[in-house]
Amino acid sequence: MKDVELKMLERAKALLESGEVARVIGWKKGDFCHDPSPASFESVEELDSFVYDYFCGANLSKYLIQMSKKEGKTAVFLKPCDSYSFNQLVKEHRIKRENVYVIAVECLGKLDIEKIKAKGVSFVTGVEVQDKEVKVTTPYGEEVLSKPDVVLTKCATCNKTHQVKDEEIILHERPERDVNRFEEVEKLEAMTEDERFAYWRAQLSKCIRCNACRNVCPACSCVKCVFDNPASGIAAKANDDKFEEQLFHIIRAFHVAGRCTDCGECSRVCPQNIPLHLLNRKFIKDIDGLYGEYQAGETDEGKTPLTSYTEGDAEPNDVFKGEAK
Amino acid sequence: MQEVTTEKKEFTPNIVAFCCNWCSYAGADLAGSSRLTYPANVKIIRVPCSCRVNPTFVLKAFQQGADGVILCGCHPGDCHYVTGNYYTRRRMALLYSFLNYMGIEKERTRVEWVSAAEGARFSAVMNDFVAQVTALGENKRLTDLRVKEGE
Numbered sequence: 391m392k393d394v395e396l397k398m399l400e401r402a403k404a405l406l407e408s409g410e411v412a413r414v415i416g417w418k419k420g421d422f423c424h425d426p427s428p429a430s431f432e433s434v435e436e437l438d439s440f441v442y443d444y445f446c447g448a449n450l451s452k453y454l455i456q457m458s459k460k461e462g463k464t465a466v467f468l469k470p471c472d473s474y475s476f477n478q479l480v481k482e483h484r485i486k487r488e489n490v491y492v493i494a495v496e497c498l499g500k501l502d503i504e505k506i507k508a509k510g511v512s513f514v515t516g517v518e519v520q521d522k523e524v525k526v527t528t529p530y531g532e533e534v535l536s537k538p539d540v541v542l543t544k545c546a547t548c549n550k551t552h553q554v555k556d557e558e559i560i561l562h563e564r565p566e567r568d569v570n571r572f573e574e575v576e577k578l579e580a581m582t583e584d585e586r587f588a589y590w591r592a593q594l595s596k597c598i599r600c601n602a603c604r605n606v607c608p609a610c611s612c613v614k615c616v617f618d619n620p621a622s623g624i625a626a627k628a629n630d631d632k633f634e635e636q637l638f639h640i641i642r643a644f645h646v647a648g649r650c651t652d653c654g655e656c657s658r659v660c661p662q663n664i665p666l667h668l669l670n671r672k673f674i675k676d677i678d679g680l681y682g683e684y685q686a687g688e689t690d691e692g693k694t695p696l697t698s699y700t701e702g703d704a705e706p707n708d709v710f711k712g713e714a715k
Numbered sequence: 716m717q718e719v720t721t722e723k724k725e726f727t728p729n730i731v732a733f734c735c736n737w738c739s740y741a742g743a744d745l746a747g748s749s750r751l752t753y754p755a756n757v758k759i760i761r762v763p764c765s766c767r768v769n770p771t772f773v774l775k776a777f778q779q780g781a782d783g784v785i786l787c788g789c790h791p792g793d794c795h796y797v798t799g800n801y802y803t804r805r806r807m808a809l810l811y812s813f814l815n816y817m818g819i820e821k822e823r824t825r826v827e828w829v830s831a832a833e834g835a836r837f838s839a840v841m842n843d844f845v846a847q848v849t850a851l852g853e854n855k856r857l858t859d860l861r862v863k864e865g866e
């Protein structure tokens with residue numbers, strides 16, 4: 391990872407120095423080793439705080455909506471999963487493609503600090519990853535954890551590969567893995583209606599309507615969102631009415647259906663640990679099963695499943711009969 | 716503290732039917748003028764095309780206390796606007812499947828294609844759907860989806 395970081399830094403410096411780009415979007419060091427945050431670097435000096443490590447899970451593609459409209463080119467580092475969001479945003483005409491310089495970077499799965507803490511390891515000062523092991527250093531000594539236990543949920547079943555026609559690529563080959571991202575969805579489907587209702591009610595009742603899931607989502611980038619409530623005086627935070635409060639998650643999941651790339655950012659940022667990806671993946675699974683496999687963001691053109699049809703599509707009343715799914 | 720009621724009030728469900736202006740709404744008219752009956756608790760909302768039905772309409776109907784929601788449009792291929800109902804078909808297939816995934820009984824949602832000439836079919840569909848929802852009882856799930864029990 392260190393060598394990748396150095397190469398990235400080198401490229402960022404060269405691009406800024408030559409004036410080819412006006413800014414570079416990457417990650418900058420946080421107060422702790424585990425909280426780097428997305429940042430825009432406009433000069434070589436600013437790059438002192440540049441970082442790329444196992445905690446850089448954030449998807450940078452959404453920042454390009456704003457940045458690509460600025461004067462001068464913007465360079466951006468995209469992980470495999472981010473590249474799908476990028477394509478989707480280009481397809482929806484939200485990003486000015488000609489103003490962006492993409493550098494694809496490797497990702498072997500990012501770590502989830504909350505999962506590390508849940509293992510009883512606190513005060514993390516550094517991590518070292520070797521294959522399937524994570525060596526965590528703390529002032530109280532070292533701990534070795536199993537990597538699959540502490541990667542971000544979105545990384546656990548990720549098999550994504552780079553999808554953008556990159557200007558350049560900094561990455562190692564990553565072997566394809568045998569993972570099933572629909573396993574949890576299938577478990578829920580196998581439950582009774584009562585059990586599913588109980589499950590979702592318990593999950594969704596935890597929501598504090600912070601809107602973080604919406605704000606982070608690359609698919610949720612409408613200029614005017616149904617969940618904005620300017621009349622409240624405290625923008626984007628107040629519920630309009632009971633309807634919105636009750637059905638927020640269903641409405642949001644439907645709005646991104648066919649457009650969600652399954653980047654997993656929503657679940658990553660949810661402070662209440664609500665498995666929002668299980669909502670999106672239900673739509674993805676149904677779309678795959680009813681209308682043919684479709685991966686949003688695989689290309690930056692073409693129609694989405696909800697803006698196309700065939701004459702022989704399944705009838706809504708028949709989707710429960712089983713054979714369609 | 717459960718209320719003890721000796722007399723059981725008969726349950727009449729609240730049914731919302733979104734009907735396309737060009738077919739099923741006229742079908743309902745025909746049912747009426749042919750003196751065919753359908754239950755009075757079916758509340759028809761006329762829409763210019765089944766495709767006008769935004770999924771939030773369906774959700775709102777449930778949240779406001781509907782016990783069942785049915786959407787009626789022209790038969791596929793016969794849409795007044797040529798392709799509207801094809802989009803409806805995908806949209807509703809996904810929405811209804813999703814609602815069921817959230818635990819909403821699948822019997823509460825339905826899509827039927829009813830033409831302007833099918834007055835008898837309109838009446839039969841509505842009678843059938845009302846009977847189906849009546850058997851299920853009241854819809855509570857989409858009005859308290861986010862309220863934990865006992866709170």
Ligand code: SF4
Nearest residue numbers: 607650653654655656
């Ligand atoms: S809904 Fe979640 S997984 Fe889908 S694109 Fe948005 S943040 Fe990513």
Ligand code: SF4
Nearest residue numbers: 597598600601603660
């Ligand atoms: S991030 Fe989680 S808590 Fe915040 S609004 Fe979304 S679901 Fe609710």
